[in-house]
Amino acid sequence: MTLATDARSISTAQATWLVAERDILSRLRSKAFIISTLILVLIAVGGIVWMGISSATTSGTPVxxxxxxxxxxxxxxxxxxxxxxxxxxxxxxxxxxxxxxxxxxxxxxxxxxxxxxxxxxPDDVTSLLAVHPEVTLLEDPAVPFFLRYMLGLIFGVLFMGITLTFAMPIATAVVEEKQTRVVEILISTVSARALLAGKVLGNLILALGQIVVLAAASIIGLAVTGQGDFVTDFGAPVAWFAVFFALGFLLLSAMFAAAGSMVSRQEDISPTVMPVMYLVMLPYFLVVLFGNNPVLMNVMSYVPFSAPTAMPVRLYFNEAAWWEPVLSLGVLAVSCVIIIAVGARIYENSLLKMGGRVKVREALKG
Structure with a gap:
């Protein structure tokens, strides 16, 4: 896929889509991308089949x-x-x-x-035959920590894994284009903002496509193995996760692109993108490790970098009112607009600066 040679002949929207289409086709032709997607599908389906077999073969104690x-x-x-x-x-x-x-x-x-x-x-038999006193709970039954841990792990791994899979390559591609001077040709054809928007849009489409493939494979696996009840339980939280993921991905991918534009060599990219990596990984670990802390989970539901993981977990356990995911999504959307604007300015002002690393203050001033 090639870009037009006359910048005046195409609009910003057309230029954005041309860049996005170029990135999409490039990734779809990559054997590594196809193989990694198939491995993820096999892991998801294999786990579901194993759960089905385990539940089907579980039998009672013979007496x-x-x-x-x-x-x-x-x-x-x-x-x-x-x-x-x-x-x-x-x-x-x-x-x-x-x-x-x-x-x-x-x-x-x-x-x-x-x-x-x-x-x-036989303790498993005697415990069933024991006379247990009646128990009255003063509050709603507590959710087992292991279940919270597993849900946080699932949503966290999805968000962190897919974000790093598709957002991190944006930074490396930007550095590669600067290092090979290809960016100078691209900028002569499309604007820097259209180039940034196209890269983000293309990778967002690929990321959402991978989520859809994984979800479809999981639903089929659950239906075939007789575990269809899980689809009903997870339906709403997964739908909210997809919406939160889309906005969170836009926010983080703009930051990765901005970080990549500030350096001109691949060996300089690691320290530049490390702060963004922390913003992806830290919320994941917080949700997994402190998922049983209601106060912390409430707070993380409104923090842009942790909301895509924390809010679906709370929604699964019916711990969030109907307006909370809407408000959290609004906070994320506003944060997304602000950070994308800042990231676009850094990207636009740093893209053609070669040599040493561009400082954030210098990139913001232009």
């Missing part, structure tokens, strides 16, 4: 029981009951390892039954 004692056992999938004619048959199954325990009636037991085992008390 033997006479007809009378079987009626006293709790109706639960945690026990796999085999009825026997008498105590001798039940004890025989215990001795040959067919069952873990034999349950027989006992008038002197509080539960009405006695558990017979071989050489170790």
């Amino acid at each position: 033997a029981a006479t007809a009378d004692s079987a009626e006293m056992l709790p109706d639960t999938e945690d026990l796999e009951v085999t009825e026997v004619a008498d105590a001798a048959a039940g004890e025989a199954l215990v001795r040959d390892g067919t069952v873990d325990a034999f349950v027989t009636p006992s008038a002197g037991s509080a539960t009405g039954v006695e558990v017979v085992a071989l050489d170790e008390a």
Whole structure:
């Protein structure tokens, strides 16, 4: 895909799309991009299939029981009951390892039954037969920390991984174009702002496309393995995540592009983009490690760099009012406009400056 040679013959919108189309086609022709996408799909589908197989193969603890004692056992999938004619048959199954325990009636037991085992008390059986007192909770049941941890990990890995996959290459591409002087040809054809907008738009389309592919593969995998309930539970949070991701990606990709425009050599890019990398990674670690802290999660829901991860987690657990994601999205949108404007100014003023690293103050002054 080539750009027009007469800058006066195309509008800014056309120039933006030409740059975006060039970047999209370039990435789609890359074997590394295609292979990495396929690997992500295989990992997602493989994890879903493994979950389905694990849930399908999970069986209850095998126990033997006479007809009378079987009626006293709790109706639960945690026990796999085999009825026997008498105590001798039940004890025989215990001795040959067919069952873990034999349950027989006992008038002197509080539960009405006695558990017979071989050489170790079966705690998983006795816990089901124990008499538990009634418990009254003064507040809503607490969400297990592990579940919060896993959700934060999922949304955080998606946001951080896909952002770094598509936004970081913008910075390296800008440096490569400066180092090879290609940028001078591009700027003679399109404006610097159109070049920046095209790069960001092209990579945003690729990132959202990868999310759609992963979501479609996951939905198909869940449906095939009989785990369709997860689609209903995750539907709304994933939809909000996609919207937050789009704005968050625009914000961060503009910062990566601005950082890349400030240097002229690939070896100088790491220290320049490192502050932006921290802005991507730190919120991820905060949400994962402190996902059980409601105050911190509320605050992070309105911080532009952590909202795409924190808000979907809160929405999944119904901890956010209907207006909170709207307000958080508004804060993110305003931040996006401001940072993109600043990033575009740095990009425009630094793009044609060769040699040493351009300082932020110098780039802002122009």
